[in-house]
Amino acid sequence: MYTQSMDIPDAAEKGPPESASAASELANAFEARIDADGRIEPQDWMPDNYRQTLVRQISQHAHSEIVGMLPEGNWISRAPSLKRKAILIAKVQDEAGHGLYLYSAAETLGTSREQMLEGLHSGRAKYSSIFNYPTLTWADVGVIGWLVDGAAIMNQVPLCRCSYGPYARAMVRVCKEESFHQRQGYEALLVMMKGTDEQRAMVQDATNRYWWKCLAMFGPPAADSPHSALAMRWGIKRISNDELRQKFVDATVPQAKVLGVTLPDPDLKWNEARQHYDYGEIDWQEFWTTVAGNGPCNKERLATRVKAHSDGQWVRDAAMAYARKYRERTITEAV
Amino acid sequence: MKANAAYLLHLADNAVVLGQRNSEWCGHGPILEEDIALANMSLDMIGQARLLYQLAATRIGGDASEDRLAYFRDASEYRNYTLLELPHNGPLVGYAVADRDYATTTVRNFLYGALMVLLWDGLQKSADEDLAAIAAKSLKEASYHLHHSRDWLIRFGDGTEESHARAQAAVDHLFAYSEEFWSDSVAESAAVDAGVGVDLRELRSAWDALVDETLTEAKLARPEVKGYLPSGKNGAHSEHLSYLLGEMQVLARAHPGGTW
Numbered sequence: 001m002y003t004q005s006m007d008i009p010d011a012a013e014k015g016p017p018e019s020a021s022a023a024s025e026l027a028n029a030f031e032a033r034i035d036a037d038g039r040i041e042p043q044d045w046m047p048d049n050y051r052q053t054l055v056r057q058i059s060q061h062a063h064s065e066i067v068g069m070l071p072e073g074n075w076i077s078r079a080p081s082l083k084r085k086a087i088l089i090a091k092v093q094d095e096a097g098h099g100l101y102l103y104s105a106a107e108t109l110g111t112s113r114e115q116m117l118e119g120l121h122s123g124r125a126k127y128s129s130i131f132n133y134p135t136l137t138w139a140d141v142g143v144i145g146w147l148v149d150g151a152a153i154m155n156q157v158p159l160c161r162c163s164y165g166p167y168a169r170a171m172v173r174v175c176k177e178e179s180f181h182q183r184q185g186y187e188a189l190l191v192m193m194k195g196t197d198e199q200r201a202m203v204q205d206a207t208n209r210y211w212w213k214c215l216a217m218f219g220p221p222a223a224d225s226p227h228s229a230l231a232m233r234w235g236i237k238r239i240s241n242d243e244l245r246q247k248f249v250d251a252t253v254p255q256a257k258v259l260g261v262t263l264p265d266p267d268l269k270w271n272e273a274r275q276h277y278d279y280g281e282i283d284w285q286e287f288w289t290t291v292a293g294n295g296p297c298n299k300e301r302l303a304t305r306v307k308a309h310s311d312g313q314w315v316r317d318a319a320m321a322y323a324r325k326y327r328e329r330t331i332t333e334a335v
Numbered sequence: 336m337k338a339n340a341a342y343l344l345h346l347a348d349n350a351v352v353l354g355q356r357n358s359e360w361c362g363h364g365p366i367l368e369e370d371i372a373l374a375n376m377s378l379d380m381i382g383q384a385r386l387l388y389q390l391a392a393t394r395i396g397g398d399a400s401e402d403r404l405a406y407f408r409d410a411s412e413y414r415n416y417t418l419l420e421l422p423h424n425g426p427l428v429g430y431a432v433a434d435r436d437y438a439t440t441t442v443r444n445f446l447y448g449a450l451m452v453l454l455w456d457g458l459q460k461s462a463d464e465d466l467a468a469i470a471a472k473s474l475k476e477a478s479y480h481l482h483h484s485r486d487w488l489i490r491f492g493d494g495t496e497e498s499h500a501r502a503q504a505a506v507d508h509l510f511a512y513s514e515e516f517w518s519d520s521v522a523e524s525a526a527v528d529a530g531v532g533v534d535l536r537e538l539r540s541a542w543d544a545l546v547d548e549t550l551t552e553a554k555l556a557r558p559e560v561k562g563y564l565p566s567g568k569n570g571a572h573s574e575h576l577s578y579l580l581g582e583m584q585v586l587a588r589a590h591p592g593g594t595w
Contacts, residue, residue: 066367073362077355078588081402085358086381092361093374100367138595140587173553188595195594285420304363312365314501315437318494325493 008037012315022267034235042108053227054164055109056125057236059116060274062102063127064094066120068300071135080138080279087184088141094177103174105166130210130217137264139192139199139206145185145206146259147214147252149178155218159262163235186255193260200260207256216280218245218288220326249277338531340394341414341522343466344404345568347387348415351405352576353381353447355583356419357440365437372483376444379476386469406587410577414522417567418443418512420576425508429574438501439509440452441487448481449539451546457533466531476501484551492553499554506550507558515565516542523568 022314024096026045033040040046076092079085105114119125125180135141156175162168192199217325219241222228239247256263267280287297358488360376364370388401395404421443423435457476458470491502516535526532550557587593 032561053471069362069370076358076361077582078586080406080593082351082381082385082405082595086378089358089361089374089378089381091380093371096367096371096374100371103367113492191594196590196592200595305342308363308365311363312437313432314495314497315365315491317367318490318498320489321498322494 034163037235038163039168040163041118049230052098053111053234053236054167055106055111057231057302058167059105059111060126062099062106062116063120063125063286064131065099067127067305068131069095070301070304071133071297072141073133074135075138075141078138084188085096091145091181093186094181097172101170103237105170108166111313112256114281119308121302121309123302126291129290129295130213131301132290133209133213134297136209137202139189140200140210140278141191142185142188142203143206143210145181146189146255147210148184148217149185150252151217151248153178153182154244158238160195165223185257189259199316203259204261207261211264216282216284217243218242218248220284220287243296246276249279257301290293336528336531337394338461338463338466338528339525340391341390341520342526342532343387345520345522346416347384347391347404348413349385349419350380350387351581352415353376353443354384354412355417355579356423357444360435360440364433367447373440376480376483376520379480383469383473383476386472388569390465390469399562401569402587406584410572410580411570413572413576414520414568414570416459416512416515417565417573418509418515419447420567420573420579421512422575423508425504428533429578436501437506438498441484441491442502442505442509444480445491445549446509446546447487448477448484448514449542450513451477452481453538453541454533454535457538462529463531466560486591488549488555492550492555501524505556506555510558511560511563512565514560515568518564518566
């Protein structure tokens with residue numbers, strides 16, 4: 001699942017990267033390949049800003065997958081049937097897998113997983129703000145699948161055509177799995193809507209709490225999005241935040257009707273002239289407050305990741321120590 | 336030939352309880368790869384439990400279903416080994432809260448995994464064809480679980496001073512619980528007599544050999560076992576199972592008419 005975060009500067013950054021205008025031959029070759037919609041591979045020369053932008057974006061994406069395991073993982077132990085428990089474990093496991101191959105894709109740019117994790121744990125690197133909200137009922141699990149993963153897919157499908165090869169290829173698999181999650185989440189909600197009044201109320205409540213946050217997930221309009229213009233130029237970003245948001249709204253309104261829930265926006269209505277749904281004003285104040293680290297669960301999410309990592313230090317140390325001993329023994333035996 | 340429901344429930348309860356326990360690591364693993372591995376093993380266990388409960392439900396009849404059996408039986412009705420319900424830490428009372436310890440998780444998975452590769456192998460020849468089919472599928476999973484926990488146990492035992500101490504403490508804490516494997520239960524005796532179950536006592540020497548060989552490679556000592564014999568498989572559990580089930584069953588029981 002994902003994330004507005006590609007447009008959000010990490011805490012240590014001063015502002016958007018400068019334009020890559022080096023007139024060298026290498027730079028020209030790079031620009032020519034970008035212009036021809038070609039792929040940049042790890043061994044190719046690339047401007048520092050391009051590399052930094054990608055490391056930031058891919059690591060934010062990986063962090064989002066890992067932190068995103070927590071709100072849904074919150075319901076694994078209490079899943080109301082064994083089938084739903086298995087589906088949820090498999091889903092959260094998929095997110096871990098996405099994290100794994102996104103960290104690997106970022107490592108091809110010369111940054112280690114350890115460095116990226118240090119960025120997350122120190123609070124410098126961002127991750128998707130949607131995961132800083134609590135999952136209060138079982139319906140949240142379904143709604144995260146339906147809306148959060150639905151929004152993620154809108155964001156991610158264009159990334160399969162990203163100019164950086166390893167990222168684009170990782171995204172092909174990520175998108176397939178996210179699309180599966182989205183359908184599973186929606187199906188779980190359909191079943192709940194056929195259940196008791198309490199279950200239906202649970203689904204409506206979760207929809208109310210997540211709808212606006214999902215719209216904000218796409219990030220601020222282009223004018224307020226510090227990295228958008230350059231990322232578009234470089235083929236890292238293909239479609240603007242507002243276009244993606246509109247696409248998501250247009251796709252989701254009919255799904256809400258079939259499900260039988262009301263989307264909590266009195267301004268939401270079909271605009272015949274635009275051939276799109278109009279929607280109300282997003283509370284960007286809340287969005288930026290949460291991005292800045294002051295949402296309802298930021299501190300819990302981050303502290304939990306830091307704890308898992310530091311509690312696991314002895315396990316990683318043991319693996320390294322044993323590998324060293326094993327190698328030494330193998331060499332001794334060989335001699 | 337059809338296995339008695341009580342025997343199937345014993346096997347299913349083992350799987351669901353350990354599946355529930357191992358899933359507690361999801362999102363909290365010591366490294367991403369292990370997070371994925373633990374979730375995978377948990378999924379295998381939940382899958383085994385589902386098949387066994389479904390089979391038990393057909394044998395019990397009436398309104399029995401996999402979820403009725405998993406979610407609407409109390410701790411005293413569960414028939415899992417006590418070993419599997421313990422939290423991922425050393426000896427503490429039921430309401431104590433402690434950090435999860437990966438050595439405890441690993442040792443438990445190893446002791447149980449070493450049993451299950453032998454038991455599922457034997458059950459492949461069960462006179463109950465449905466159970467034999469579940470055993471054949473589960474054996475492949477248990478072989479991986481054993482492989483995984485054995486590798487890590489050796490890394491811990493022969494890794495750093497800290498990992499060795501943690502692994503030895505976990506072995507010392509958990510080993511006595513494995514004694515339950517070899518004790519009597521009415522359900523097991525009935526299954527053995529009917530030709531659908533496996534007499535675990537016949538597996539003991541193979542289990543001992545596997546465990547001793549691994550502990551030696553891991554440079555860990557096998558503790559002497561004496562005194563109290565746990566008997567979760569007869570319904571006499573530790574303080575921990577009702578907490579585990581209380582959490583697992585809370586939503587299903589709060590909405591007994593719900594569909595999920």
